[in-house]
Amino acid sequence: MLDLLSSFIAELRTVGLPVSMSETVDAARAIETIDVSDQVLFRSALCSTLVKSGDHLSAFDTTFDVFFATRLDHGDLEVAGAEAPEMSARDGSSSPRSGVELAEQLFDALRENNLRALRSSAAEAVSRYAGIEAGRPVGAAYYLYRTIRQLELEEMERRLVQMSLGENSDALSERLAADDARQRIEAFKSMVESEIRERLVDDRGAEAMAESVRETLPEDIDVMHANREEMAQLERALRPLSRKLAVRLARRRRRRHRGPIDLRHTMRSSLSTGGVPIDVRFKPPRPAKPEIVVIADVSGSVASFARFTLHLVHAISSQFSQVRSFVFVDGLDEVTHLFAESDDPADAVERIAAEADVVAHDGHSDYGRALGYFAQRYAPDLTRRTTVLILGDARNNYHPAQADVLEEIRARVKAIYWLNPEPRNYWNSGDSILSLYAPHCDVVLECRTLRQLESFVGGLN
Numbered sequence: 001m002l003d004l005l006s007s008f009i010a011e012l013r014t015v016g017l018p019v020s021m022s023e024t025v026d027a028a029r030a031i032e033t034i035d036v037s038d039q040v041l042f043r044s045a046l047c048s049t050l051v052k053s054g055d056h057l058s059a060f061d062t063t064f065d066v067f068f069a070t071r072l073d074h075g076d077l078e079v080a081g082a083e084a085p086e087m088s089a090r091d092g093s094s095s096p097r098s099g100v101e102l103a104e105q106l107f108d109a110l111r112e113n114n115l116r117a118l119r120s121s122a123a124e125a126v127s128r129y130a131g132i133e134a135g136r137p138v139g140a141a142y143y144l145y146r147t148i149r150q151l152e153l154e155e156m157e158r159r160l161v162q163m164s165l166g167e168n169s170d171a172l173s174e175r176l177a178a179d180d181a182r183q184r185i186e187a188f189k190s191m192v193e194s195e196i197r198e199r200l201v202d203d204r205g206a207e208a209m210a211e212s213v214r215e216t217l218p219e220d221i222d223v224m225h226a227n228r229e230e231m232a233q234l235e236r237a238l239r240p241l242s243r244k245l246a247v248r249l250a251r252r253r254r255r256r257h258r259g260p261i262d263l264r265h266t267m268r269s270s271l272s273t274g275g276v277p278i279d280v281r282f283k284p285p286r287p288a289k290p291e292i293v294v295i296a297d298v299s300g301s302v303a304s305f306a307r308f309t310l311h312l313v314h315a316i317s318s319q320f321s322q323v324r325s326f327v328f329v330d331g332l333d334e335v336t337h338l339f340a341e342s343d344d345p346a347d348a349v350e351r352i353a354a355e356a357d358v359v360a361h362d363g364h365s366d367y368g369r370a371l372g373y374f375a376q377r378y379a380p381d382l383t384r385r386t387t388v389l390i391l392g393d394a395r396n397n398y399h400p401a402q403a404d405v406l407e408e409i410r411a412r413v414k415a416i417y418w419l420n421p422e423p424r425n426y427w428n429s430g431d432s433i434l435s436l437y438a439p440h441c442d443v444v445l446e447c448r449t450l451r452q453l454e455s456f457v458g459g460l461n
Contacts, residue, residue: 219450220450238315290414296326306327310327410441
């Protein structure tokens with residue numbers, strides 16, 4: 001069991017869950033005090049000791065199912081009153097029931113919400129339709145698709161709704177019936193997926209299967225290629241992330257080294273030691289908060305990365321003495337006032353897309369033009385306390401780079417950081433001219449995920 005637990009925790013760490021050595025010990029001690037045959041209790045014990053964020057629960061559940069899911073034997077799966085024997089879930093023997101009979105059995109189980117019958121139907125459906133071949137390197141999603149498409153679950157969902165409503169119904173009843181039917185169908189799909197996963201674990205082993213079904217945590221999602229559901233996950237993760245970063249920055253400033261010697265208090269303290277300043281007193285530290293200027297490319301797919309960065313920087317703006325934001329395509333516009341007019345940075349980011357004046361010529365990214373306009377109009381406002389963040393992929397659509405403008409800006413400010421959401425091996429390919437700008441930046445970073453963004457913003461000082 002300890003070897004299996006170690007492999008399980010190693011997989012959690014590979015996924016990205018922060019599991020410390022002390023938490024590993026806590027988990028081992030927890031399972032010593034419970035009945036490990038009680039899978040619900042076993043799962044709860046591991047979850048409570050190893051998971052610290054609700055965003056990580058889905059990845060934990062998937063990994064747990066691969067390593068520890070209990071396979072029900074066929075005696076537990078048999079439906080009371082069933083005339084025909086069940087198909088073996090492991091040996092692949094054929095069932096005497098036809099596809100129509102299987103569909104009717106499944107519908108009856110859905111209607112009665114009979115979990116044992118549903119598991120039986122899931123096992124038989126996988127054996128009949130999935131076509132799992134031992135040793136074949138095919139993902140579980142493919143077998144799930146092959147199984148589900150044969151079962152006509154949409155038609156069953158419609159029949160469940162009609163059966164629940166009867167003749168007299170109103171809008172509320174229809175909605176409740178539809179929600180209930182949908183939940184039953186989704187629960188059955190999960191049973192089918194679990195059955196497929198168990199069979200693949202038997203064939204390939206837990207470690208290999210865990211690698212094939214590994215989930216990406218919200219903080220590791222590539223912002224540039226996130227789908228709608230993943231973008232929603234990112235937005236939900238931003239608010240707690242901003243609070244955590246704000247607390248971290250504030251704590252770091254409070255714990256900075258002591259300030260200069262306080263001569264007045266040192267001399268007063270030395271009176272008790274005959275004028276010898278044994279106890280040297282220091283003034284409290286007064287660390288200056290940095291000024292942040294963000295210049296973000298909001299064209300095309302880069303806009304999603306700029307959106308999250310602007311949101312995060314303004315969400316922790318209390319930790320900076322000043323935050324000013326500029327967005328551009330081939331024209332540049334200051335959008336700081338949009339954040340000042342809204343209590344929620346997310347609302348301000350939404351307004352930027354609708355109200356910012358960022359197109360001045362042909363509507364294609366022109367870093368040289370945008371940086372030139374910024375230097376001409378706003379350079380006098382920059383000081384040695386200013387840190388400039390440039391967000392973009394440096395794809396200039398073959399326009400003039402005007403890198404000397406960035407050199408002039410660097411001479412006025414504390415530092416320039418360039419955050420590029422593209423993979424590093426894409427830099428300086430095609431119309432990317434990052435190599436012309438990089439010499440005038442203090443740091444050029446690949447920044448494609450919330451984890452990378454958190455690491456960078458948390459280090460600003």
